[in-house]
Amino acid sequence: GESVGLHLPTLSVQEGDNSIINCAYSNSASDYFIWYKQESGKGPQFIIDIRSNMDKRQGQRVTVLLNKTVKHLSLQIAATQPGDSAVYFCAENIEGYQKVTFGTGTKLQVIP
Amino acid sequence: GAGVSQSPRYKVAKRGQDVALRCDPISGHVSLFWYQQALGQGPEFLTYFQNEAQLDKSGLPSDRFFAERPEGSVSTLKIQRTQQEDSAVYLCASSLISKVSQETQYFGPGTRLLVL
Numbered sequence: 001g002e003s004v005g006l007h008l009p010t011l012s013v014q015e016g017d018n019s020i021i022n023c024a025y026s027n028s029a030s031d032y033f034i035w036y037k038q039e040s041g042k043g044p045q046f047i048i049d050i051r052s053n054m055d056k057r058q059g060q061r062v063t064v065l066l067n068k069t070v071k072h073l074s075l076q077i078a079a080t081q082p083g084d085s086a087v088y089f090c091a092e093n094i095e096g097y098q099k100v101t102f103g104t105g106t107k108l109q110v111i112p
Numbered sequence: 113g114a115g116v117s118q119s120p121r122y123k124v125a126k127r128g129q130d131v132a133l134r135c136d137p138i139s140g141h142v143s144l145f146w147y148q149q150a151l152g153q154g155p156e157f158l159t160y161f162q163n164e165a166q167l168d169k170s171g172l173p174s175d176r177f178f179a180e181r182p183e184g185s186v187s188t189l190k191i192q193r194t195q196q197e198d199s200a201v202y203l204c205a206s207s208l209i210s211k212v213s214q215e216t217q218y219f220g221p222g223t224r225l226l227v228l
Contacts (some may be wrong), residue, residue, distance in 0.1 A: 041221065043203050093212045097212070098210070099157045101157065105153070
């Protein structure tokens with residue numbers, strides 16, 4: 001079937017290496033940020049979130065960094081595994097509003 | 113338990129036909145969202161329901177798009193007089209409460225619409 005990742009920027013990493021996926025967000029008023037993982041043929045899946053009063057948050061094998069000065073988010077995946085292969089989207093939200101704005105996405109390819 | 117389900121999974125329509133896409137959210141979820149995802153792009157917000165009330169429809173691209181959730185559970189997205197630019201994956205998401213920053217949105221697998 002068609003790939004969600006068609007025409008997206010692609011990051012290729014060796015299995016076991018760390019991955020860093022970057023995202024520039026658009027609205028300086030955004031105060032809540034989410035990373036999603038989307039596998040082909042599936043809907044986005046929540047990975048980790050961060051609020052604007054934080055600059056770092058860690059989960060299991062994942063870390064999100066937020067730099068509000070330059071409106072930049074990054075997702076770090078430790079010890080990348082083949083199952084991490086997917087398209088990753090950052091998304092932003094303004095507290096009190098329901099609209100979530102997604103970025104364009106990055107396709108992560110893990111080389112076994 | 114069951115996640116968000118959507119039907120049909122694939123729909124082919126001739127230009128000018130009307131289509132109806134169904135979303136079954138997770139039972140008990142208050143909030144329901146529709147998104148449109150073009151090939152190679154991120155999802156774009158279409159509309160939001162809190163129970164049966166449509167509180168935000170700012171993302172609907174034209175008056176050909178209509179969404180409803182009459183009993184606060186199942187939702188239908190209807191597209192009238194489909195155009196080729198409507199071809200996309202239509203994603204539905206639900207969450208337990210109404211505050212985005214306090215509750216994860218759970219996405220369905222989407223309906224892939226192709227308009228010929």
